Each structure stands twice: as C-alpha cells, then as structure tokens.
Amino acid sequence: MVRHSHDVIRHTSDTVVKTMIKGLKAALGAVAVGLLAGTSLAHAQSADDELVKKGAYVARLGDCVACHTALHGQVYAGGLSIQTPIGTIYSTNITPDPTHGIGTYTFKEFDEAVRHGVRKDGSTLYPAMPYPSFARMTQDDMKALYAYFMHGVKPVAQPNKPAGISWPLSMRWPLSIWRSVFAPAPKDFTPAPGTDADIARGEYLVTGPGHCGACHTPRGFGMQEKALDASGGADFLSGGAPIDNWIAPSLRNDPVLGLGRWSEDDIYQFLKSGRIDHSAVFGGMADVVGWSTQYFTDSDLRAMAKYLKALPPVPPARGDYKYDASTAQALDSNNTSGMPGAKEYVEQCAICHRNDGGGVARMFPPLAGNPVVVSENPTSVAHIIVAGAVLPPTNWAPSAVAMPGYKNVLSDQQIADVVNFIRTSWGNKAPANVTAADIQKLRVDHAPISTYSWGFGGNDTATWGVFHPQPYGAGWTFAPQTHTGEDEAQ
Numbered sequence: 001m002v003r004h005s006h007d008v009i010r011h012t013s014d015t016v017v018k019t020m021i022k023g024l025k026a027a028l029g030a031v032a033v034g035l036l037a038g039t040s041l042a043h044a045q046s047a048d049d050e051l052v053k054k055g056a057y058v059a060r061l062g063d064c065v066a067c068h069t070a071l072h073g074q075v076y077a078g079g080l081s082i083q084t085p086i087g088t089i090y091s092t093n094i095t096p097d098p099t100h101g102i103g104t105y106t107f108k109e110f111d112e113a114v115r116h117g118v119r120k121d122g123s124t125l126y127p128a129m130p131y132p133s134f135a136r137m138t139q140d141d142m143k144a145l146y147a148y149f150m151h152g153v154k155p156v157a158q159p160n161k162p163a164g165i166s167w168p169l170s171m172r173w174p175l176s177i178w179r180s181v182f183a184p185a186p187k188d189f190t191p192a193p194g195t196d197a198d199i200a201r202g203e204y205l206v207t208g209p210g211h212c213g214a215c216h217t218p219r220g221f222g223m224q225e226k227a228l229d230a231s232g233g234a235d236f237l238s239g240g241a242p243i244d245n246w247i248a249p250s251l252r253n254d255p256v257l258g259l260g261r262w263s264e265d266d267i268y269q270f271l272k273s274g275r276i277d278h279s280a281v282f283g284g285m286a287d288v289v290g291w292s293t294q295y296f297t298d299s300d301l302r303a304m305a306k307y308l309k310a311l312p313p314v315p316p317a318r319g320d321y322k323y324d325a326s327t328a329q330a331l332d333s334n335n336t337s338g339m340p341g342a343k344e345y346v347e348q349c350a351i352c353h354r355n356d357g358g359g360v361a362r363m364f365p366p367l368a369g370n371p372v373v374v375s376e377n378p379t380s381v382a383h384i385i386v387a388g389a390v391l392p393p394t395n396w397a398p399s400a401v402a403m404p405g406y407k408n409v410l411s412d413q414q415i416a417d418v419v420n421f422i423r424t425s426w427g428n429k430a431p432a433n434v435t436a437a438d439i440q441k442l443r444v445d446h447a448p449i450s451t452y453s454w455g456f457g458g459n460d461t462a463t464w465g466v467f468h469p470q471p472y473g474a475g476w477t478f479a480p481q482t483h484t485g486e487d488e489a490q
C-alpha cells in the first residue's frame with residue numbers, strides 16, 4: 001500500500017479506490033501465492049508501474065497475444081488451435097486467473113515455462129510454444145514480463161481446452177527427450193565481444209523474443225529449427241517450409257530469394273507498416289506485423305533491420321535478378337500465343353499488378369523480382385491466388401487493400417497456368433511445374449504443394465521423426481491459426 005501513496009496524492013478519489021483495490025488484490029495475491037507455492041512473500045510485492053509497462057512491451061516483442069488469444073477470443077485467455085503432426089493442441093490461458101490461468105505461478109515457475117518449456121506440474125510443453133528462442137531472453141526482460149502478466153493483464157476465468165491428441169501419443173514424456181536434445185539451456189543473451197550495439201540489440205530481438213526463425217528457418221528431422229542463430233550457418237533464416245500453406249521466405253541476403261535487394265529502410269518500413277513500394281505483407285506475417293512489430297520502437301525496428309542486413313552472406317542460389325522487358329512487350333501487344341497463363345493474367349491480374357509486373361507502389365505489390373513469387377516451393381503463391389488476401393491496415397498504413405481470391409473464378413488448370421506464368425515472367429526464374437492436380441489438392445484438401453520430387457531436397461522430408469513419422473501433408477507443422485481477416489490488430 002505504501003508504494004501507492006504518491007498516486008493517492010495525485011489522482012482523484014475514484015482512482016484512489018481503484019488503486020487501493022489493486023493494492024489489496026496484490027496483497028491477497030501475495031498471501032495466496034505464499035500459501036499455495038510455499039514461497040516467501042517477497043516476489044509478490046505490489047508491482048512497479050514502470051516494470052509492468054516494460055513487460056507489456058516485452059510481450060509485444062514476443063507476440064504472446066497472437067498465440068494465446070483464440071479467434072474473437074479474450075486477450076491472453078488461450079484456446080487458439082495449433083496443428084501438430086499428431087493432432088491439434090491449444091494455447092493456454094496465461095492471464096493471472098488463479099484457477100484457469102497462471103495467477104499462482106511464482107517467477108521461477110513462469111521462467112521455467114517460458115524459457116525452459118517446463119510446466120508448473122513438471123511436464124514439458126509442446127515446442128509450438130517457442131521456448132527454444134525465448135531461452136535467450138534476459139532476466140531483466142523476464143522479470144518485466146512476469147510483472148506485466150501478474151499485474152497488467154486482466155484475469156479471465158476461461159478453462160483450458162484439452163488437446164485433441166489420443167493416447168499413447170498424448171503422453172508428454174517424449175517431449176522432455178525432445179527438449180533435452182533440441183532446446184538450448186536457457187542463458188541470457190550476450191552479444192559476441194565487439195559487436196555494434198544496434199546489431200547486438202537486433203540479434204537479441206530476432207533470435208530471442210521475436211522468434212523469427214520459428215517460421216523463417218527450415219526445420220530438421222525432429223521438427224527442430226536447423227539453426228537458432230547465425231553460428232548455425234547458411235540454414236539460419238534461410239526460409240521455412242509451408243506453414244498453413246504460407247511460406248516464410250529467406251531473410252538472408254540472396255538477391256532473388258531473400259532480402260539481398262532490400263535496403264535497411266525497406267525492412268524497417270515493412271515491419272512497421274506492412275507495405276513498401278515493392279512488397280506487401282500477407283499470410284502468417286500479417287499477424288506478426290499486425291500484432292507485434294508495428295508496435296516496436298523505431299530504434300528496435302532499425303536494430304533488427306541492421307542486424308538482418310549484417311548477417312554473413314550466403315551464396316546466391318540463382319544468381320542476381322535482372323528485369324526482362326519482353327514479357328511486358330508481349331502482353332502490351334496482345335501477342336500471348338504459346339504463353340500459357342498469359343491470357344488469364346491480362347484478364348484477371350494486370351489491372352492491379354500491371355502488364356510490366358510492376359504493380360502500384362504501396363497498393364498492389366510487384367510480381368517482377370518479388371522473392372515470395374519465386375520461392376522454391378510455389379505453395380504460397382498458389383495459395384494467395386486461390387484464397388486471396390487482405391493487406392491488413394496498420395497504424396502507419398491504415399487503409400485495407402484486398403487481393404481477390406480466384407477459387408471460384410478460374411479453373412485448377414488456369415490457376416496452375418497463371419502461377420507458372422508469373423514465376424517465369426519479367427525475369428523471374430522459378431521452376432514452373434505446378435499442375436492442375438496440385439491446385440486441386442490445395443483448394444479442396446488444403447494440402448501444400450510438395451516439391452519433394454523436384455530434386456530440391458530440403459524441408460520436405462522433415463517429420464516429427466522419432467515420435468511419429470508422418471507422410472508429408474497438411475497439418476504437420478506447429479502452425480498457429482492466423483487471426484488475419486478475423487480479428488482487428490490489438
């Protein structure tokens with residue numbers, strides 16, 4: 001109570017009452033925690049406002065809200081479905097509700113869950129919770145995060161949903177083996193000596209709380225990320241497998257497949273507003289921008305951009321990008337015989353993406369030289385044409401712009417043709433062997449397009465391996481349901 005005395009003087013009597021209740025709650029909470037967990041009262045002292053505020057920001061950095069909120073659900077009350085190879089699991093209630101949430105967690109128990117992946121009852125969490133990345137969060141950030149979840153979040157009495165996984169796969173003990181093999185021991189992030197301060201901050205944000213690698217790094221045999229930081233070599237952030245039929249492209253400096261032709265400022269603008277002259281956010285990344293990065297401070301965004309541009313170079317897999325004007329000439333002169341997909345492109349797409357593939361800056365992204373269009377696996381490109389997308393409004397770019405879906409407009413063959421067309425036009429040089437059958441599987445069964453037989457190797461063989469080898473197909477990732485198009489950014 002004493003800690004709130006300065007508030008009492010400053011605020012109206014209404015606030016005084018609220019403040020007192022808050023203090024009382026904290027005091028009662030302290031008693032409850034003390035009784036239940038048998039620990040000292042010391043850590044449950046009334047929260048420091050600054051610390052809570054800092055914790056709210058750390059929660060933004062970790063995008064806790066996107067996974068721990070169900071579609072149209074109450075904030076942090078859990079219940080969002082997440083697909084794993086063995087069935088659906090649900091994120092949990094992390095509000096301070098003492099019965100259904102984490103209200104009785106001590107700091108140590110909270111830290112165990114977030115950084116070690118171990119629950120209060122000692123069982124291991126599914127790595128859908130990105131604790132292998134959170135493992136490097138600093139004690140300072142963890143303390144702030146704890147203060148926020150205990151004192152800055154509204155308790156919600158919503159029970160957790162049981163996972164839709166049946167015995168024996170529901171047993172959690174194999175997860176602890178996974179954890180001991182693949183999850184790093186938690187250790188506060190410390191940059192390599194002599195690292196530029198901004199780059200060090202960027203590295204912390206990208207590899208730690210931001211868990212960018214969860215989608216952007218390919219996964220290995222055990223579904224583990226192949227590299228958790230740049231010391232893991234060229235795999236780190238080199239582009240992921242389809243998640244929910246969206247593909248997170250490479251964030252390395254490849255000029256065709258990655259961010260090689262993006263400037264630091266491009267990355268900064270993209271993470272802040274979701275759109276730049278030559279790209280627009282969609283799929284799983286729309287959740288990341290809408291719920292997380294748009295709220296980062298400018299200096300944090302610039303630090304991440306600087307870090308990404310400073311990553312060690314990777315050999316360009318397909319050379320450099322060079323614009324080829326012959327596609328636009330053919331389309332302008334209506335001379336498209338022998339170019340499957342060109343007619344559909346002119347009729348359906350060119351009004352927005354233009355004959356020259358250049359789009360309209362900040363409205364309709366260009367398709368020429370766009371890394372997402374030429375990614376090795378065409379699932380994402382086909383998916384956006386089948387299903388359409390809404391470019392989410394952000395605080396920095398408030399208008400919502402839509403890309404129509406074509407699943408009821410074009411046949412499977414026409415969609416396959418147009419995908420192959422844009423992947424090979426204007427200087428784009430991607431494999432163009434998408435078939436009508438691929439599109440049908442994507443459209444009807446929501447199955448990603450397999451590139452296994454194309455000789456690229458790589459991600460497609462990843463399974464949950466030892467626990468339950470699973471043929472390649474939909475539902476084998478740890479993909480959280482995306483809120484895009486469902487919920488306003490919060």
Ligand code: HEC
Pocket residue numbers: 058059062063064065067068082089090091092093094102110113114119120124125126128129130145480
């Ligand atoms: C990519 C999705 C995702 C993100 C991001 C995420 N979580 Fe989780 N979290 C989960 C899932 C799924 C579970 C439940 C896993 C299970 O049942 O084994 C979980 C479990 C937890 C638990 C354990 C709860 C319990 O019952 O013991 C805590 C605490 C937690 N998360 C806190 C956080 C915090 C804090 C953040 C942000 C810094 C965060 N999570 C970000 C998916 C996520």
Ligand code: HEC
Pocket residue numbers: 206210211212213214215216243246247248249251257258259267270271279280281282283284285286288293304371372
């Ligand atoms: C939930 C999965 C997911 C997470 C987590 C994620 N991304 Fe993405 N990201 C994607 C997908 C999917 C795309 C492709 C769609 C697009 O370009 O918007 C993408 C695209 C991008 C692009 C544009 C690349 C291009 O060539 O168009 C950048 C830059 C980016 N992400 C940066 C980040 C950073 C930085 C983080 C961590 C703070 C991050 N992403 C976390 C899924 C994710």
Ligand code: HEC
Pocket residue numbers: 278279280281282283344345348349350351352353363364365366367370372373381384385389390391392401402403404406418419422
């Ligand atoms: C009414 C305008 C409009 C039409 C018509 C249109 N698009 Fe789009 N397209 C968009 C917008 C807006 C986006 C960005 C959507 C987002 O980011 O959520 C987009 C995104 C895309 C992307 C992802 C590129 C990126 O970086 O975001 C591809 C690929 C694409 N469109 C292909 C096509 C094809 C092929 C057609 C025709 C079959 C087509 N579009 C028709 C407006 C349009």
